[in-house]
Structures are given as C-alpha cells and as structure tokens.
Amino acid sequence: MLASPWTFLALSAGLAAGILIGALPGLTATMAVVVLAPFTFFMEAAIGIPFLLGIYKGAIYGGSIPAILVNTPGTAAAAATARDGYALTLQGSSRKALELSLFSSVVADLLSTMVLIVVAIPLASIAIRFGSPEFALLYLIALTMIATVSGDNVAKGLTAAGLGLLVACIGLDPMSGYQRFTFGSTDLLGGVSLIPLLIGMFALSEILMQLTHPPERRDGTGEVVHGGERLRWAEFWALRLTILRSTSLGTFIGSLPGLGAEIACWIAYGLARGRSREPERFGKGSFEGLAAAESGNNAVVPAALIPMTVFGIPGDTITAVLIGALMAQGMMPGPLLIQQNPGFLFGLFLVLLVTNVLLLVFGLFAIRWLKQVTRIPPAVLYPCVLLLCLCGAYAVNSSTFDLLILAFGGGLGYLMRRTGFPIAPLIIGLLLGPGFESALRQSLVFSNGSLAIFWSRPGSLVLLSLLALVIVVMAWQGLKSKGAASRLPRSRRMKSHNAKGGDS
Amino acid sequence: MTDTVLPLSRSVTRVLETLMGLGTLSVGVVFLRIVHASPPPYGDPGDIGSAAFFPGLIALLVSALGVVLVLMAWRPHLPRSIATGQTSRALLAYALMVAVAAGLPWLGIWLAVMLAVPLLAVLFGERRWGVLLILAVVPPVLVIHLFEGVMGIYFPRGVLL
C-alpha cells in the first residue's frame, strides 16, 4: 500500500492540511474529516484513506498549537493543553512548549498504534464488555478531576463546574424526549453548542484579558523573549513516566467505544498532578501537565480505531465518518475485513506508523515558523484571532445562533477570569455532564432502578474502588498542599496569579 | 503604568464577589424553579432515573454554592483582591464582539468582519491607516476564502455584500 508515491503524497498532504485545520479554532478534526471525506469517494482506496488518516492525526495534533500560543484550544481535546502550554508561552518558553507537545503526541501515538497492531483483538473484547454502569463510573472519575483544576478556591471551582453541568442539561433529552431549559428557543433544542462556547470562553476572553492587561506593561521590561530555548533531552526524559502513564490511559479510554480524547486529556492531567512531586506548578507552566494532556489525547486516536477494526463499531464521530469513507471504497471495516482483506488492514497499520514519523517532521518544521507567532504585535494578532473565532464558531453548525453563544462565552469567560473563577472546571462539566447523566440513567434502566448495578458487575466494582481511591488520594493531597500553600509568601502567590494569566 | 497590577480595594472586591455569589444563586434558583414547577415538566425530580433528577441536583448544588460564595466574600481575611486593569477598553471590545455576533446575519460576513478586525486593532492601539486598511482586507479575504473554498461553509450574506 505504501509502495505508491501517491499514497505517501496523499498522506503528507492530509497531514499538512490536518495540522492547519486543527490549528484554526472552530475547525475541528471531526469537521475536517467529515468535509473532506466525500473527496476520497472518487480516489483510490490507497490514496483516499491515508489522506483522511493524515487529516485526522494532523488535526488532533494541530489543536494544541493555538492552545499553546494564544490560549485558544483548536479542538475540545486541547483544552487541558491550554492550561500549561499557554502559561509556558507567557513565560517566554513557547518553543519548548510546542516541542514538548509534539514529542509527547508522537510518542503517545506511536505506543498506542503498537497496541492497536499487537493487542487490538483482546483489548477490544474487554472494552466491549463495558456497559453504561462502567461508563457512568468512568465519567464520575473524570468529574473528580474538577478538584485538581480548581486552583486554590474550591468553592469557585465547584461553582464553575456546577454551571457547566447546568448548561450541559439544556436541550432535548434523548431518553425522555423532554425539552429541558430551552426557554422556548428552537436553537437551544440541540443544546448549547460546545465548540462556540469553548472558543468564546478561551479565545474571546483572552483577547479581552490582553486589552485589560497589555503585556508590555505587565512585564515592565518591554523586552519579551520570543520562542525561547529548545527543549532539552533531559527535560523530556524526565517526563517518560508521565507520558507512559497518560498514554496507557488514553489508549484504554480510546478503545472504549463512545469515550474520546476530551475525557482522556483531563483524567491524564489529573492523574499526572496527583503523581507529581510539584503539583503546585500545574496550571502555571508545568511540563508534566502539558505532556500528560497531550499524550493523553493523542493516544486516543489510534486506540479509537480498535473498536472500528475489530468490530466495525465507531469509537467516536470521526471513526464513524472513516467507516463511511471505507464503505464508499467497498471495504466494510470489522471482523470480515480482517479475514477477507488482511493486506489492506496491515497497509493501514503501516500508514499509521509512517504518519507518526511524518508528524514529527512536519511538526518540527512548523514549530520553526510557529514560534514566531509571539512576535506578531497584539494589534495584528488578536484581531486575526477574533476573525478566526467568528468564522470557526459559525462553521461548526452553520448557525448564526452559535455566534451569540460565542459572544456569551467570551463575556462569561472574561467575568470569571477577572473575578478569579477557574474556567477549566466549567469546561469539564460541560464536556462530561451529558455523558455522565445518560450513562447513569441507562444503567438504571438496565438494572430496573436498582443502584446495585454499580457494584454487582466485576468491571464496575473495580472502577468503583478506583473512584474511592481517587477521592481518598485527592483529599489527602488537598490537605497536604493546603499546608504547603499557606507557607508560601503571599506576595509570590499574587504575582504568579497575575503574571501567568493562563490559569484558567 | 503600574496600576494594572494594583488590587482593587477590599470593599470593592467584597461587593464584586458578593455579586458573583448572588448571580450564581439566581442561576441556580431559576433552574430549580423550572425543575420543581408544578406539574414537574421533566418528571419527578426525586426519581433518580428521571430527566429531572440530575438537573435538579445540580441546580440545588449551584444555589448552595451561590450562598457559600456570598458568605465567603465577607470572611475577615480575603485571600486575594481582584486586580484592576483597563476594564473600559475590554468592555468596549466586548461590545464590539457582541455587536458583530448579533449583527452578522444582517451585515453579512464580509461587512461584519471587515469592520470588526480593524476596529479591534484600533482598540489595541493601532493608529496607522495603512495597517488598519490591510487588516480590514487581507485577513478576511484569506480566511473567508479558506472556509468557503476548502471547508464548504457558506457564510450568511447581508444586505450589501
């Protein structure tokens, strides 16, 4: 399959296009694949499918670029990346952050692809036993990560999370058919669109924060470092355990049909903070946090192909579209593909591995130029960011109502950041609320209303114990860090809060 | 200008934090009232399997947190005062964003973004006409063509353009 130079070319073109699309806020990996899939209907399979895979991978990685550079996650999965990545940029280490994100992505992707190739079938047969009760508990574990991103004021963090969960309730409830909290608006029937709200809360509020605290005046020196140093090998090597942990987690979550990178990045982030020796640096430019978030969300990509190749079940929307593209080529992924067309499947695996190497090359090349973004004067950069946000928010659903959601998100994000409310818990609540609620209610239908389903199944019992463990560890660390924080001089805490505004 | 890192006075911070708490409380109460209206619009809020349980629980939590926030604003030792900044400029920019977002369906994509981009640049302190003119034309042309050409998004057209 790789013999043809056209395959290679298609892969490269897809990857480059994917990185660019992912880097534009609002243009998500899903959209890129959905829009470009019809083009592949008229291509050969050996050209069209690598093209789509390139776009998929490129776009997931690309989402981290604007998250790091301008605090605007290109995709929902990059929201955790923005926390530490942007903090690093503010400290003048954007180059390090970009390189770290690239290396973590590539390593995670590579390891996860190996898992796909070697143990896809056994892993998938475990993953498919996971039903709604296990999903509900996994969501609950992810929701406990709210505590790790709440900063030093837990009440404000919980409030933000609660608001996110409330917003997530808006819309038509698929199980009961009730139109919840729509206030008579047709546009709210489908719920509050996530991506426009996300872009508003991050990007628009960032523009407003920049206007409130112009960077030259904040630094006082006038000399801003651009790009900064390269990432040193020792710095990366020190993160090997974090990356390995996040990768295993991302791979596992990705292999569960229905859970995606959005949930993996937060659990990985919270886990890394829990295991870290310096958890207080998280949100203020921690290498560990950035590496954990990026390897967590990128490991999901090859892993999401596991349910697709083994059962023909889409792991998420993107793989569903990929299945469509494969079907249009006359190849139905699933148990039959392995038997009938193993050559194609191994070609596919090979393409995935090659994509990784290419991603590294393209990424390093892109970083050479991208690190210059901080050189662009704010008066040029931020108007362009606004333009991209407007176009991106509209593009998600072709809906003008989403523009209002964008503006609302910008205002809310700005208000929260000025008054010290963290944004991340709200995003987590918004992302995970609907999944948690439906998994919980589905479980109760399974069990005919009995809560015993959450501990009577082997999988759910394991997860329930895990949840209890997470809560205990968190409470323990919370007490410990509270002691540590009070020892910090007050002036230093003030400064770190104001100067590194990326704590969101 | 060193005023950007100066904190607001303690009493102003208290008032602002109280307002945020009250805002949270009112959001929670609005949602609670909807869930508990009679007849309950989404089923029995006490039944864990119903469509009303989860929103009801969260609304209750949010209302309670609103009260906690108000109380916390009046603690004897506020941990941190809110930093001041050039809020008026940010509010102007926000007004611009809202106007563009709301007006885009009528103004059309071209007019809306060609006004929004240079105006935001002005707020960032750019005063050179040439730069503003380039900003008004080049980025919108590139971005809109990218979205419409490659991604197949069709933006709304307004009365003029």
Next chain:
Amino acid sequence: MTRNVLSLTLLSASLAAASLSTAGTALAAESHLPDEPIRFVTPYPAGGSHSLHASIITAVGEEFLGRPLISVIRGGGGGAVAAAEVAGSKPDGTMLLFGDPTINSLRPQVEDLPYAMEDFVPVARINYSPAIFVTTPDQPFQTIGELVEYAGDNPDDLVYSSDNRNGWTYTVFEMLKSTADVEMRGVELGGGGPAVTQLLGGNTMAYAGAPSVVGEHLEAGTLTGLCVTDIERYDAYPEIPTCQEEGYDVVFQFWRGVMAPAGTPDEVVAELSDGFERMIQDEGFLRLISQIGSGIQFQGHEEFAEALATEQAALREAYLGE
C-alpha cells in the same frame, strides 16, 4: 503566520479547483432556482447513515441540479433543530432538508416541536431501509416468535438497545410490543453505534436497526437476524423472514427523502425532483450508493407526497387513535 496563510490559500485554491466538477448540463436559462448554492441539511450528527448518504448526494449532485450543493450537518434535538431551521427558511429551493419518517411524520404529531408536518413539501424520496430485528447467538431466543414468548414469560426482563425516544428503533419496538402485547425495556443509547456495541457486549439482548448497521455482523455470524420490518424480504439477507410472515404486523420503512419548506413554488419542487431523478440514474452515484450497502427506491415529488400522506395518517392512527 503570513507564510502559513499563503500556503493555506494555495491549498484552498487547488482543492477548490478540484472540487468544482464539470458543472451544468442541466443548467439552463429556464431554471427557477435562485442563482446561489443549495444548502442540503442533514439533521443528524456526522457519522450516521444519513450523513453518509448526504455526503454522496452533495458530492455528485451539482451536475444534475445545476447548482452547487453544500452539505450542512446540523445535529441536535434528534433532528428537530435542523427541521425547524429549514421550515423557517426562505422557501425558494435553496435550503433542503434530508428528512425521514421520525422527523417528518412521527415526532411532529406526538411531541411539542417548533415545526409542524405541514411546514414541509416533499421533493423526492431517495430510498428506504427496513429495520432488521437482531439478537446475539447466545440469547435464549433465536426467532422473533421465541423473543416474544420469552418476553411474555419474563415480563420486563428483556432489555433491548434503543436509539432515541420516538426514534426509529424505539418506534419499531413499540409496534412489536403493541402487536404482540408484551412488555420489554428499552435503553435509549442515542444511536446505532452504541446500540450495537451494547448488544455485542452482552449488556442488552436485542436491537432493531438498518441493514447498514447490522449487516456485517449478520454476515460474520456475531448477530442473528430475527425479522425484517418490510412487506418483502430484504434482498441481501433472503433467509431472514419478514415480521408479517412470522405473524407480527410490524412494517416500518425508514425512508430518506428530500424535503423543502412549505411555500416553495411548485415549479421549483418539480425542477428539483427532476434533478434528483437524473442523479439516481447516474452510474457513479449508483456505484457509491451500492458500496455503502444501500440501494435506490426513488419516488418523484407527486408519488412521494401520496406515500407520505398515507404514512402520516397511519402513524396518527397508530399513536393517537389508541
């Protein structure tokens, strides 16, 4: 930044050029359509069979309709958001809904939605699929008769994968429950993908879905077909009986059709209908449709309008006449 943007434009220009297929054999001076692209709205999120069909139609449609077709994917509210938006759009043929029975016949009658059935005029039916009732080989029932018997012996014990309230799977199971007079519990899982997953994972016991969703598992033997909700057997799986043959009067044809907002001039509807009719005769289109495991059961606007009215009346009777 500028360099990136430059390469972006180059990319966009080349891709745009590639996308513009040879336009306009049908484009003539007598066209009644406004001179702007047609937005073809899919009311469900990307990744389902609806959006797959829509992507094929929009990829080849321009040649036959004389206008570029823009695929708009507008999920939410189980299709209600997109339907309400199209219903409220300017009725000149520039915004079309890719409708189905739940959006256009069932839900407006039984739910309080922001649009009505009368807000749409049918343009063309592209095709339909029956639902196939399936189960896994390790369940205690392997025919639809045994399933009903099991459900009768163990009321409320049989758990099946459903999609959404008043969705397609939901509806066929409701039909089966009322004709066979048994009780079963459906878990609304939101779509075909999760529904099949839960069935294969042993968490649920039955499901009914499109051949495109369950077909491969039927061939691989991981799922057993019970019956087909059509008046005749399904071509690809002739060994699966129809539900009527088995004694259960469950007939539900899940059609995919193009709907325009009410008030669209008749000549525009006729022109669009003719355009779609030319499209479904195209070899390239037929090849793509057959590769996704689907077929063509075309109806022009007049024939489709009659069929739709019959279906709406039948559903009104079934749901509201009780």
